[in-house]
Amino acid sequence: MNEVLEVIKNRRSIRSYKPDPIPKDVINSIIEAGNQAPSRGRMEEGSVQFQPWRFVVVEDPEFKLKLIQTTVPFWKQMIEGMKESQPEMYEDTMMNYESMDEPKDVIYYGAPVIVFVIGPTDYAVSCALACENIMIAATSLGLGSCYVGFGALVTGNTNVMEALEIKEGERIYGPIVLGYPENDSSTMYGIQQNRKEPKIKWI
Numbered sequence: 001m002n003e004v005l006e007v008i009k010n011r012r013s014i015r016s017y018k019p020d021p022i023p024k025d026v027i028n029s030i031i032e033a034g035n036q037a038p039s040r041g042r043m044e045e046g047s048v049q050f051q052p053w054r055f056v057v058v059e060d061p062e063f064k065l066k067l068i069q070t071t072v073p074f075w076k077q078m079i080e081g082m083k084e085s086q087p088e089m090y091e092d093t094m095m096n097y098e099s100m101d102e103p104k105d106v107i108y109y110g111a112p113v114i115v116f117v118i119g120p121t122d123y124a125v126s127c128a129l130a131c132e133n134i135m136i137a138a139t140s141l142g143l144g145s146c147y148v149g150f151g152a153l154v155t156g157n158t159n160v161m162e163a164l165e166i167k168e169g170e171r172i173y174g175p176i177v178l179g180y181p182e183n184d185s186s187t188m189y190g191i192q193q194n195r196k197e198p199k200i201k202w203i
């Protein structure tokens with residue numbers, strides 16, 4: 001199989017990371033891959049502009065802590081919602097949470113880098129394509145990644161929004177966590193993701 005197909009096939013959401021930092025040039029190469037994604041044009045100051053996204057790379061442990069503290073209450077609400085409908089999964093998840101060291105990072109999985117992809121609210125397809133390029137590039141460089149939709153729940157926190165410089169009409173895509181995988185952890189709440197056969201209709 002060619003290398004690109006192999007990398008695409010090998011990408012899995014990783015949820016356990018070594019604390020080792022990622023060299024800056026590696027992060028820049030990954031972001032450059034994101035920037036190579038196709039995008040829908042938009043009129044800006046009289047001309048058509050592409051690449052509607054920008055990237056905020058978070059490495060600072062204090063800022064990460066703030067992100068975790070802002071987001072975990074939302075996560076807890078979601079888990080509480082499982083109590084009645086999926087009691088076993090709820091128990092397992094809570095047991096895992098209680099056994100975690102502080103900060104109980106159930107959102108970003110202790111990853112050393114969090115990349116916020118920020119773009120206009122109506123550019124979801126373009127920004128999602130940039131996100132996928134980032135994750136494929138990360139896999140190709142031996143890094144794990146995960147698209148953490150939950151991480152976008154920081155939207156209600158003014159301090160965080162100011163730090164990310166999110167303006168009216170913009171939103172967070174991702175964020176995507178990056179880091180060296182701790183182990184082959186690609187499960188979510190104990191569910192192993194097996195690929196279904198693709199549904200294809202030929203015409």
Ligand SMILES: Cc1cc2nc3c(=O)[nH]c(=O)nc-3n(C[C@H](O)[C@H](O)[C@H](O)COP(=O)(O)O)c2cc1C
Pocket residue numbers: 011012013014015146147148149150151186188193
């Ligand atoms: C829009 C979106 C939101 C996601 N949010 C989360 C999340 O908050 N936390 C998480 O651990 N994984 C999240 N994921 C990752 C999915 O759970 C994962 O892609 C899926 O289980 C398939 O597994 P794979 O990526 O290993 O193939 C998200 C993925 C997408 C596309």
